[in-house]
Amino acid sequence: MGKRDRLSGNEAIALAMKGMNLDVVAAFPITPSTEIPQYFSQYVANGETDTLFIPVESEHSAMSACIGAQAAGARASTATSSCGLALMYEMLHVGASLRLPMTMACVTRALTGPINIHNDHGDAMGARDTGWIQLYAENAQEAYDNYIMAVKIAEDKQVLTPVMACQDGFITSHAVENIELLSDEEIGKFVGLYEPAEYLLNEEEKVAMGPYDAPAYLMEHKRQQAEGMMQALPVIEKVAAEFAALSGRHYGLIEEYQTEDAERILVVLGSTAGTAKQVIKNLRAKGEKVGLVKIRSYRPFPAAAVAKAIKKAKAVAVMDKAEGMSGIGGPLFGDICVAMNGLGGPRLIDYMYGLGGRDVRPEHIEAVYRDLAAAMAGKADEEQLIKKAGPYYRYLALREE
């Protein structure tokens, strides 16, 4: 069984990196992910791993170096946050459309502006349409586990799609938690060696990658790419089952917490799930039927699993940690609405919360459950709230007149 230790999310990721048989890590420091390449470059300098570490001059270059390395036939990974992820934007699309199974540890942080270095999901949500798989972690243990599993998911022949393993900046990346580690040997054996079917340095079979795609071909390639994303759903579950056999830790596409008989459900990504679980324990002790759905795989979006988990509830709060600026709610809310399309189901209310590192306290979560109780009770009970905050698109813990 694994070794127990006390580590921050960033330290845990750097340790995982050491065991993953990576050929190349190319990264540029940016808060709050800086520690990942910092710790990792120490392992490299100490000769604890033979991975080539490339200290590039920007995140655009980090992603470009990973793309070049992976296309050449190497296993590559990187870590970044916020504006760094934004600077990679163009190359994220290039890597995903080339079907290069790279991995990234994404430590989520608000995307400027106004300038802010604290946690929300504005950065990762900006990359949600780039064709990368996105897994979200509740705590350091999950960040570590997801990042290791990411390699096998990305490289699966049915998937061949890069994976971003996201954890919440500072909350998870810097807080020190108890964590159970695998040895380098165990991780190495689990992920195996990278064996691409075709790669640029293959002398046996010459190949050119990334040619110009005329109008007669691009749509077919996009459909092909979408297939890889869709095929990832069962593969994420398959890899989780293999990982459970090794670690004893079980993961699904989503995690349901006390949803069985729940009338009021919260849907969240990331660390807030931990806070919400404690609130649920307290409210359950008072006999309240409340529950939680934590989305682990955000891209691809597990619509069927989510719909099954929430459709029997009476009111559901969708927690968005990124504005999205659509004028009709956040990105997760949009996905939940798609998942429930045509199914009827519960009243859905979106909450914009925790932006720019705004503290998310148990009393905030309790307030959301109270709003949901009002929504269940019907219009009269909720009238004031609707007048003040609108029927379905609200801000949590916002100062206002």
Added chain:
Amino acid sequence: MKQKGIEINDRVSWQNITLAGAVYGGGTAKQFATGDWRSMRPVMVWEKCKQCLLCAPVCPDSSIPVEAGKRLDFDYDHCKGCGVCVQVCPFEAILFKKEEK
């Protein structure tokens, strides 16, 4: 163009097209006639040509074939009409004419 036994053209399905548009094997550009992109056309004046072969290596599209130490006529399926060979020829053996469709 055949790729892994499948004809890649504008009728190929998304299931059959090569992954991410990868192109296997080298020199596949030969299979596509791209000369119709040309708006100017190099034309040989054979009487003036000294077979010095300065033109052949500068052609960016390898459209000046050389056989047994002598240049042949242009490969008009691939020549783009860039005019580099026209500039390079010291003997004005290559005319540069407007391409007539």
